[in-house]
Amino acid sequence: MEQKKLAIIATKGSLDWAYPPFILASTAAALGYEVQIFFTFYGLQLLKKDLALEVTPLGNPGMPMPMGMDKWFPVLGLTLPGMQGMMTSMMKAKMKKKGVASIEDLRELCQEAEVKFIACQMTVDLFELNPAEFIDGVEYAGAAAFFEFAGESDICLYI
């Protein structure tokens, strides 16, 4: 049987949205898939050596708030300085308690399983990102290179 292929486009750079690409990529690799993730726009944050990913309840009414905070801090309260940092630490603590892997761990597991990471060259130029701040093993390419792999993939996800 020919090896199945999974192509993922990762476009988001928040802590919560960092999970789907790395969870799916590492699991697919464990199932025998060949996997590539194309990181573009804010998704490029996920490639930094020092991850500073955060969550924000702003504009996200679906995020469960601890201790009924949404009742005491309606939307405007969530813009208070330090609120995003606090929500991020609470989320990280909860993930640790529930045995959810860190993004760093999942990313490393992906690389061990030979998931290929491709950074969108255009966005790197646009935001003047420094490739020296990215982890090792990242390739740089554009849309055409993505289609070369995605066109042959069995599953293609936009996250």
Added chain:
Amino acid sequence: MAAFDQELDASGLNCPLPILRAKKTLNSMASGQVLHIIATDPGSVKDFDAFAKQTGNELMESKEEGGKFHFLIKKS
């Protein structure tokens, strides 16, 4: 529970870690050897079934005992 060659305790770990750890352990084992996995993630029941079907490794046993889930997987 039948005999096994290696054991992996994935208690307390959440999706997808039990599967990833199991895959890693199976990589170091020989064909025909059996891996016993212990997990607490309720999602792992369906996940190990799906893992076995897709990788060709045989899920010999899957059961709940004492609040934990036990799986026996024979490496193909």
